[in-house]
Amino acid sequence: MSPTGPFTYQALPMRVTMGAGAVAGLADELDRAGLRRVLVLCSPRQEHLGHAIARLVGDRCAGVHPHARTHVPVATAKAARAHARDVGADGCVAIGGGSAVGLGKALALEPGLPVVAVPTTYAGSEMTPVWGLTENGRKRTGRDPRVLPVSVLYDPELTVDLPAHVSATSGINAVAHAAEALYAPDTSPVVALMAEEGVRALHRALPAVVADGSDLDARAGAQYGAWLCGACLGATTMSLHHKLCHALGGTLDLPHADTHTVVLPHVLAHNLPAAPRARAALSRALGGVDDPAAAVWELGRALGAPRSLRALGMKKESVGEIVGAVLAAPYANPREVTADGLTGLLRRAWAGEEPVAAGAVHRPGRG
Template structure:
């Protein structure tokens, strides 16, 4: 039976999905009436940014290929100065969460429109959320000023995504959908999208791990990631995202890998408080959904321990303190001893435990 009382807010964005859709970038800028695009990328994707600049011709103003993890404030301010110097009237971001985060940070400061071409499964492109890091602390805010105006999903752009990054990026996306199922603002529309997203990614990621060039699996994964992004941008998140922001910002851990490791443990912690959600996830992932996510991470070759990605063992207590300093809403109240045990298991790569 459908819930009879709920609130759903749809966010305005133009989405183009398919194979080879990158070629539509110039016409999308023309539709927006923009003529001076600053193309953003990470240093590793500078070549892709240069290709887009050439595609834009006279509408390309320049490239800033300095995006890095966790959107440091100093990098954002440097990129904003370049946008001003070039008299840019639109931002074009090609890449994953780091580049999209930089684009949002510039938009926050300038109100420039954004056109995003995702090359990973981060999902940030569908949200009005921005997280910025300064002095080792990552702070988030929600504002429509950072919601991209146009998102061009081109499956071709993801075919070269390395297997490891594909897996962790996809698990990161699944985290958005899973937490959306038990968010305080959850509603039937988002729940339906979340289940479809989880099913698509759970089906696609093992195939990609074995056959990275499988076009159907790549399309499934990008489609699922899109839906996960809608989930992330439509409802609040809970313990999982709080822990990941704490760990990522506090220890400079890689974003997608941190989400991959923490997801099974955060779900196991909340499981006793969300029996209906666990039933839905059982229908999609099989019995013991938190264990299934842990097994999925191992099956796709993703890290399963925080110790593998650079977290120091003496950081466990610091992470617990940070989690309790400004806790998110969560369906199960935060219990210090249990959270400490959760992070300790994630640190050592143990299987998640439901207690």
């Protein structure tokens, strides 16, 4: 037996190009994928980037669809599918963050259009076969290799206008992917290496990105970290953190990356006592700290990220609803999740208190 013990690692069939000016190779990527008529997907806020992509691909652009929304409402997906059908698109280019990539995944799922992704945030969802659709206050997720982009172009020059707040929260969102991959039941030594390196890269890059948005080296480092962290999520099973964030986002329509940023330190405080290898890897990646949960909390504070679910618009009385939604669906997690433990975790996250392990004495933190 190998020193690491038996494990399985499934590589994902994707092509990744990274570097300043990478988007100039978009036409070549479309050629590789055999795409001749693509619909450009983006959010309303990034419509200018959508039109820039349209100009770049020229006659191969079937139109710009600037209607991507957080959590991919089913109605939004249906409208995009109808638009793609009406213009005869044979593929999509998704430019932007998780909303645009998520909408691209919806079109890859049905009617099966290949997607080329051009990420402009650091969430890393473009590297995963995980899709999500929201309807009637519930976010439904699944895994399907068909939703993986056929090609991903990481170009730090496209991120220089990204607000510091979005850089910070999308980066910590990526850290969450790696953290959960470290204690997933189907993790492997390969995933563990990628996760630790991804967190290390983001921990180094994000303060520089927030301090100087024009620092292309820092932005490239953040994209590198996001790529690795996203690939980890794509290769492993999601646990408590992602279940919580999906429930909070789908039920309460809280902003995606902000929610991940607030919740992650609290979930780490709950789970890491039962996951010593994950704790050790995160400790190393975060600079040799003793308490990774506290280090992630402090990273968010230093980056000016939101501190509480209350600040994101959640009402305190919604805690019970979220607890019920999370406990209703079974999932793998390294530590038992009880109603009392989850209630305490959510109340601390709602109030903006410092993260503590379930059952431990805690003290209010800075909001």
